[in-house]
Amino acid sequence: MQIISEQLKKDLLHSIRDIPDYPKPGIVFKDITTLVNNAPLLTKLIESLKQYYDNMNLDFVAGIEARGFIFGAMLAYALNVGFVPIRKKGKLPFTTMSEKYSLEYGFDEVEIHIDAFREKQNARVLLIDDLIATGGTAQAAFKLIESLGAKCIEACFILNLPDLQGAQKLSKSLKVTTILDIGN
Numbered sequence: 001m002q003i004i005s006e007q008l009k010k011d012l013l014h015s016i017r018d019i020p021d022y023p024k025p026g027i028v029f030k031d032i033t034t035l036v037n038n039a040p041l042l043t044k045l046i047e048s049l050k051q052y053y054d055n056m057n058l059d060f061v062a063g064i065e066a067r068g069f070i071f072g073a074m075l076a077y078a079l080n081v082g083f084v085p086i087r088k089k090g091k092l093p094f095t096t097m098s099e100k101y102s103l104e105y106g107f108d109e110v111e112i113h114i115d116a117f118r119e120k121q122n123a124r125v126l127l128i129d130d131l132i133a134t135g136g137t138a139q140a141a142f143k144l145i146e147s148l149g150a151k152c153i154e155a156c157f158i159l160n161l162p163d164l165q166g167a168q169k170l171s172k173s174l175k176v177t178t179i180l181d182i183g184n
Contacts, residue, residue: 068129101136135166
């Protein structure tokens with residue numbers, strides 16, 4: 001099943017602004033603020049995602065900090081399920097579990113509240129973020145969800161940088177859906 005039409009794909013791609021040499025030289029940053037401030041286009045995207053995920057009996061949508069919060073919270077609302085934030089270390093106020101992941105030069109860490117799924121056994125969770133590149137953050141988020149006894153049904157990313165193979169690596173652990181494949 002195709003999540004969005006070819007026309008919507010074109011419109012979404014056209015709405016995303018490229019920022020060259022940000023945050024460092026050689027990187028082309030994909031700025032989604034020009035997508036999220038376009039109400040008709042954002043509404044079409046969320047409605048398409050809602051239609052796709054509506055029959056999966058989800059209990060929660062988990063979004064990865066920070067831009068995954070935008071899409072995750074909106075989709076959770078549309079699906080009438082709870083939203084769970086997965087944040088960088090030290091940003092959540094209650095007791096957390098954490099997972100480290102590799103960066104090009106070192107490590108980073110994400111956290112989730114230990115009661116994120118309200119003790120619901122085998123909670124069905126969709127993981128969402130705006131972009132997948134190398135997949136390290138997403139893999140760590142997936143491990144956190146599963147470590148709390150929930151079942152991560154699928155991971156969804158609005159943008160995929162296929163050259164970096166993050167979606168391909170993550171798909172060894174769970175189903176991965178990407179909306180737009182873009183060059184990096």
